[in-house]
Amino acid sequence: MYIVIENLLQRLVTGIMVGSIYGLLCTGLGMIFGVIRVINFAQGELMMLGMYATMFLGGLIALWLSVGSAAGAYLAIFVVAAALGGVGWMIQKYLISHVSGFKASQSDNQGHFAQLILTLGLSLVISNGALILFGSSPRTVQSPLASSSVTIGPFSEGDIMIFLNQARGIGCLVAIAVSIVLYLIVQKTRLGITMRAAADNPKAATLMGIDIEKSYATAFAIGTAATAIAGGLIAMYYPFHPYTGFEFVIIMYAGVVLGGMGSMLGAFWGGFTMGLVQQLSTYFLPFQLQNATIFVLFLVVVLLRPQGLFGKNVERA
């Protein structure tokens, strides 16, 4: 009996930690998808770049500042986020803007098809480029945190003990903090308001003097930075390789749709649900099926609540 409870609690706690990180991952994508309405297939690859960059830069920072490898990696995550944010800005400004917005409004399907090809091509270039540069063998960010944990308990006269993996635990806290900051930026700042206006009605926003191309590029930059941070946090406990992006991009999109479009909170909770269900399912199902459960859940939600778990609008139903 205690074993059952202990197992479930352990998975619940792990699920909450992983879920928070996935939440940030989906928040990043949700910004891009929500503001620009562009499906960016390269988002997973940008995350993968974030993972490699965190690994290399983390090692360098640890050497320069002579701090521990973990501290080096966490510092690196934010430098990498800024750099990849810049990359995201350029992708929107120099690539995607060619086939979206007013330029594409004259073509059939508003350039959606072209956007897909462009981002698919980009994802191929990045993932295969990474293969050339980094090789195909899986890598991890070396730090003691991945294999050390904090113990909670014992409860019930020593029968129940829960382990918190440190890499996941810190990742969870960082992810929640970053998500809150992003939320505040979007809700409270002038920047956020212009972005939301551009998302809601690009034409009206333009007439109000908002430079929507700039808003789009900013949203892309922030979204990419958020994804890069989440990628760095995942890299602290999960081995990655040049094709890791493919694995995650599906989870990211499923999370965004699951949560329901329109609000960043929806994207966060969508990702959170993904992580939580994925971890909990390992208790009931064989390991190979843990990712299958999240897609079954996803389809059930689509069937019962097309607007998503937390979405209000029925625009897509």
Added chain:
Amino acid sequence: MLMPVTKGPQLAMIGVVSAVMALGSLWISDPYYQLILSTVPIWATVALTWNLFSGYTGLISFGHATFFGLGAFTVALLFIKLGISPWYGLMLAFIVGACASVLIGSITFRLRGHYFAIAMLAYPTLFIFLFDWMGWQELTFPIVRDHPMQFMQFKDGRAYTLMGVGLMTLTLLLTLFIERSRFGLAMMSIKQNEMAAQAAGIHTFRVKMMGFVLSGALGALVGGFHAVVLQVVTPHGVLGTVVSAQALILTLFGGVGTLWGPVIGATVLVPLTEGLRAELGHILPGIQGVIYGLTIMIVIVVAPEGLYWKVRDILHRKNSASPELKKDRKNITWVSDGAKRIQSTTTILRVEGISKAFGGLQALKNVNFEVYENEILGIIGPNGAGKTTLFNVLNGFQIPDAGVITFRDNITTGQGPHQLCSVGMGRTFQVSRPFLRMNVFDNVLVGALGVCKNSEDAKFLAQQALDMVGMSEMNDQSIQSLTNLELRLLELARALASQPKLLLLDETLAGLGTAEVDAILQVIHHLPSQGITIVIIEHTMQAMMRLVDRMVVLDHGQVIAKGLPQKVMNEPEVINAYLGKKWMTLHASH
């Protein structure tokens, strides 16, 4: 460009391309080139089957690998576990693909646009996990020593290539046939505007499902065939995102929603991939992916709609580089009959106690009015008064919370838009989205499809509708060359083509200049004399006063006045709703 053109030249082209591919494959005996050659028609077919649904309906699917993979596994499992020959396996793969499509479609059609596309990602992924778990990581076809032909094991690789070409030819013929059929036009009208298609009498769910099943069943068939050629099946190989992406890339590269796009894409890109892999793959792994990715990116920036359209546009420009921009267009002139219509007292539409709420917002509150046969009724009201919601309820997009709608003596509350269209209720939309790549006539033809059994009738109705709006001389004009006014008239003609008894016009005059408003008013003015009753929503008060026989004024979801225009406009409540209390008191003091 679409219906009027005969299939002849395209049929000939299909024959030539297939013959060239088949002969080419017989010519080459080198096994390596033979393999590349056999992959081209297979991938062309995969892309064609994707295009058949996604290309024509505009509903992009990221999950075409589901069908491809299910087909491959069906054939492989039947052969390996039960010893059933792939000849039968392929037939079953077709059926499995069709069944899977019905199931997946009925779940996923609840979503639209990007959401549909993304949700489709879930299915192949799901099957990968499932098949991995079942222990089917790699299924290899056993080699049959006696009667290999009975199990589709040919010594000569050219046999596979020929079969692949055959499959591609069949799919091409089917696509051509569908593209020129009512069914094909119905799919394209969904791509253009699903709501408008419904309002034009098209049962969009059924059309989507038919396209999806066809695409899924053929996708499974070609997946099964691919498995036979390779003699090995792995979950990632046949269900991976790469398969779905390839179908999408080949089609979009060549030209989406076109007969030849997928074939062009496959012919250019498949040999490129294979060549790069063979030449560079072992020197620098990954370089082939980088080059491939860059190639498709560059091409799509240069030709966002695919190679097919780019080439066509360039050729077209060359051919008609001469200055004839058809400026000799006839000026649209109208003769006003001046006479007032005879008021009928027969009610064509009766609205009783209609209410509709969205969450806390009461969009319509106990709305009552009736429309008499052959009159023009105007519905006015400030922004947010519930005008468009009222239209949506009237033509069946939304079901009212309470109340009864009686149309032509039948209670129609709760009926869908396409049903209402078939009994004579037509509608235009505020935002019209014509087919940019079709000419004027074909755009109107789409409007007639929902109500006509055969295409000859549809053509007749389309022509009639164009005559009614005064655009009969402009059949062959491209949409891009139309003026704003002509686009509105086109939208009107499309609605008229479905032969409505009652036509709901949603802000047809918005954003037009005085002269243009006059022109449209003339057209609308003539419709009642041809047995068409009009209900029009409009902001432009002045135009409304000139056009309508009676008016209904909505404010905050309620009818606050109805009757003759002059009378209605003098009612204090209406002035209050429109111009505000301040204006009233100001003018009262004078």
